[in-house]
Amino acid sequence: MKNSRLRRNHVWNGPCKMVYKEDVESRDKTMKTLLKIGREFCSETGIHGFNHIAKPRLHWIERLLWIGLVSLAAWCTFDICRGQWVRYNESPTVVTLEKDFRSWEYCLPGVTACYLERYDQMKLPQVIKKYWDVNIEHEMYAYYAKFVNLVTSSNVIDLREYDDFKDDVKLKVDLLQLAIDVMPEMDMQVDSIMNGLFNWFPVMTEMGICYTTNSVAVNDVAIKKIDPNLTKSYPLQCKYGALNCYMMVKAPDRFNNITVYPHSPYDVINIAENGDNLTGGRLYTKEMSVMESVCGSGVRELSKRRRGCLYIDEPYAKGRKVYSATMCQSTCRSRLAVELCGCRPFYYFFDVGPSCDPSGMACLSKYSHRLRHPYTSHCNCPPQCISSVFREIGTSNTTMTRASVKYSIQAPKIRYTREIVFHFHDLVVSFGGAAGLFLGASFISFVEIVYFIFEKILQAFGRKKQRLDRNLARVVPYEHYKIMQLTNILKEQEKYLKI
Numbered sequence: 373m374k375n376s377r378l379r380r381n382h383v384w385n386g387p388c389k390m391v392y393k394e395d396v397e398s399r400d401k402t403m404k405t406l407l408k409i410g411r412e413f414c415s416e417t418g419i420h421g422f423n424h425i426a427k428p429r430l431h432w433i434e435r436l437l438w439i440g441l442v443s444l445a446a447w448c449t450f451d452i453c454r455g456q457w458v459r460y461n462e463s464p465t466v467v468t469l470e471k472d473f474r475s476w477e478y479c480l481p482g483v484t485a486c487y488l489e490r491y492d493q494m495k496l497p498q499v500i501k502k503y504w505d506v507n508i509e510h511e512m513y514a515y516y517a518k519f520v521n522l523v524t525s526s527n528v529i530d531l532r533e534y535d536d537f538k539d540d541v542k543l544k545v546d547l548l549q550l551a552i553d554v555m556p557e558m559d560m561q562v563d564s565i566m567n568g569l570f571n572w573f574p575v576m577t578e579m580g581i582c583y584t585t586n587s588v589a590v591n592d593v594a595i596k597k598i599d600p601n602l603t604k605s606y607p608l609q610c611k612y613g614a615l616n617c618y619m620m621v622k623a624p625d626r627f628n629n630i631t632v633y634p635h636s637p638y639d640v641i642n643i644a645e646n647g648d649n650l651t652g653g654r655l656y657t658k659e660m661s662v663m664e665s666v667c668g669s670g671v672r673e674l675s676k677r678r679r680g681c682l683y684i685d686e687p688y689a690k691g692r693k694v695y696s697a698t699m700c701q702s703t704c705r706s707r708l709a710v711e712l713c714g715c716r717p718f719y720y721f722f723d724v725g726p727s728c729d730p731s732g733m734a735c736l737s738k739y740s741h742r743l744r745h746p747y748t749s750h751c752n753c754p755p756q757c758i759s760s761v762f763r764e765i766g767t768s769n770t771t772m773t774r775a776s777v778k779y780s781i782q783a784p785k786i787r788y789t790r791e792i793v794f795h796f797h798d799l800v801v802s803f804g805g806a807a808g809l810f811l812g813a814s815f816i817s818f819v820e821i822v823y824f825i826f827e828k829i830l831q832a833f834g835r836k837k838q839r840l841d842r843n844l845a846r847v848v849p850y851e852h853y854k855i856m857q858l859t860n861i862l863k864e865q866e867k868y869l870k871i
Contacts, residue, residue, distance in 0.1 A: 413824055420812035421445065445810040452806040456799060464794040465671060465679055473785045478662055479607040480564065480619050481762045481779060482587035482637040485572075486647070488629035490524040490580050491554035499553045503545055519543060519730075524551050527579040527643060528705060528717055529744050531737035538734035548718040548727065551581055552595055558583040560630075564608070564619040571602045578643040578702060578719050586619075587637050588684060591693040592722045607637030607760075616659075616780045623650045623775040632777050634660070636760045638684055639696040650775040657778045659766035664784060665759045668791040672757075681757040681790065688753070692722070700753035705743050707751075712739050757790065 414426030421442040425435060497508050500516045507513065522533050537543050555574060562570035562585060572583040575593040584590050588606050591598060610617035623630045633647040648656055671679050682688060682695045689703050706720035713735035715728035728736065736743065762781070807813040 409828060416824065417820060418813070418817050442811075449806045449810045453803050456802040456806075460794050460796070460799045462678065463680070464674065464792055465790050466793045467665075467788050467790050470666075470787050470789045471785065473783065473787075474612050476784070476787070477609040477611050478617075478664060478781070478784055479609050479637050479760050480586055480617060480781060481634040481660070481662075481760070482584060482589075482607065482639070483562070483619070483621060483779075484575070484577065484582050484584045484587075484633045484635065484641040485558070485560055485621065486577070486579060486582035486631050486633070487556055488525075488631065489521075490551070490556070490582075491520055492556040495554045496520065499550070502553070503550065504542060520550065520554060523547050524554060524580055526733075528719055528736075529578075529643065529740045531717075531733050531740065534730050534733040534737060538731040540730065544729040546718075546727070547729070547733075548576070548721050551576075551718070555581045559624045561622040562619055563622070565610070565617050569602075569605070570619075573598055575640065576719055576721060577641050578705075579641075580719070582641065584640070587635075587640065589637075589639050589694050589696040589699065592687075592699060593640055610781070610783070612783045616782055618778055618780040620776055620778040621650075630775070634658075634762050634779055636762070638756060638759050640698050642698045642701075648777050650777060652775060653771060653773050654769050655772035655776045655778065656767065656769045657780065658764055659780050659782065660762050661765050661782050662784050663761045663763075663787065665756070665788040665790070667757050668789055670792050671790055674792070676754070679757070679790070681755045683757045689723075691724075695756070697753055697756055697759075701751075704751035704753070708742060709736055709739075712736065712742065 411426045414422040417423075421438060424430070424438040425442065427435075496517060499520065500506050500508075500513060504512070504516050506516055519537055522537070526533065558572040558574070560572065560583070564570070570585045572585050573590055574595045575582055575584045575590050576595055577593065581595065586606055586608055588603060621632050630650045631647040632650060633641045633645055635641050635645060648658065650656070667679075667681075672683065676682060676686065684694050684696065687693060687695045688700050692699070702720060703723055706716045706723040706725065709716050709720075709728075710725040713728070713732050714726070715732040716723055716725040717733065717736065718727050721727070762779075765782070804815070807817075811817075
């Protein structure tokens with residue numbers, strides 16, 4: 373008797389697995405329900421091709437053919453939409469050439485001036501006395517003076533002479549402060565067609581202490597805190613006209629050996645750039661062209677990754693105030709130096725890590741080729757959204773009582789502009805075009821799909837409630853069930869009477 377009941381309630385599924393008959397029936401019922409819902413969706417939707425799948429009395433080969441065609445069309449739609457989404461999310465901008473030059477304003481270059489002898493002879497005796505308690509008559513004075521000259525005149529890719537001082541423990545001093553204590557004062561003059569005020573700020577470059585004017589990117593490398601009121605007019609700009617804008621830099625009388633570097637006013641001096649040496653009583657006139665890069669409307673509101681560039685007030689590293697391409701490269705050199713020798717050169721006082729003493733600088737001299745090209749997978753410097761590139765196109769010189777250089781800037785007639793070419797409405801149009809081409813679908817078609825899903829969910833909950841009521845009627849005796857129904861009716865009537 374028990375065996376016959378077991379055979380009725382169980383179904384053998386393979387040699388080692390037994391499944392309850394109720395489970396099999398439940399799965400069959402679920403599959404039938406899903407097929408019914410799918411058939412109903414194919415019959416009701418307005419998307420092309422689905423009605424052929426659910427068409428009655430259709431040969432199974434033909435039905436499979438329509439399923440394959442609709443699946444292929446759906447995949448093509450998804451693939452095209454995914455590609456358009458990637459484009460919208462990663463590269464919605466393009467750089468174009470703009471030629472409406474008559475209404476432009478263009479910038480004068482930033483200028484950095486570096487003395488060939490970057491220490492003041494008048495300050496040198498007091499500084500040596502302060503650090504090593506040696507007077508000018510002492511036999512070690514020349515030794516310390518040579519070291520001070522090395523600290524002030526060396527650059528980050530030429531540190532070989534530090535080998536002569538690496539073992540002297542008395543030279544383990546703050547090299548940055550040493551260079552600041554002996555730096556010469558700046559009394560250069562700048563004349564320009566513009567009526568702006570050119571203020572010189574001492575900055576620490578990769579070539580030592582120099583002075584910079586007409587640059588908005590010096591806040592991180594400035595040795596002294598800069599008053600924002602002194603730079604609010606920078607960079608100085610010219611309007612398009614028949615005459616070229618110019619700026620003339622005049623060397624002080626007591627210093628003849630000075631190197632002047634013109635560069636972008638949105639950046640600091642790069643160690644790879646060439647400067648103009650001012651020696652003797654000569655006036656050097658440099659004809660220069662400028663190529664500017666600007667951004668169109670709406671680019672600023674994009675994320676940094678989507679626009680592919682950084683504005684100057686979007687610092688790349690933590691703790692910085694501004695962003696520039698040269699500053700980013702300097703940070704890469706500083707981090708590489710810490711990896712190679714465990715310290716950073718004093719030129720990068722703005723970065724993290726311990727500062728190098730003479731032995732650390734001597735260690736870095738062995739890796740000058742690595743420091744010259746610090747680019748690795750971890751050093752990725754995005755371009756600047758707004759920048760200017762100045763190029764020399766002609767030069768001449770004449771005799772003058774004071775060494776000077778004049779930069780004459782030709783008005784640009786073309787410039788690069790970063791514009792948004794793929795807006796959100798373009799994304800919507802591309803989605804709709806792909807869906808319409810391959811599936812014949814529209815916005816209302818997808819609304820109908822959402823409506824159909826919610827409708828079936830609500831119907832499923834409604835049927836579940838009806839099943840619970842039927843199960844309750846089976847479990848509760850008939851008389852009790854009727855009493856419960858009458859009680860519910862009386863409660864409803866009491867509610868109406870109260871109203």
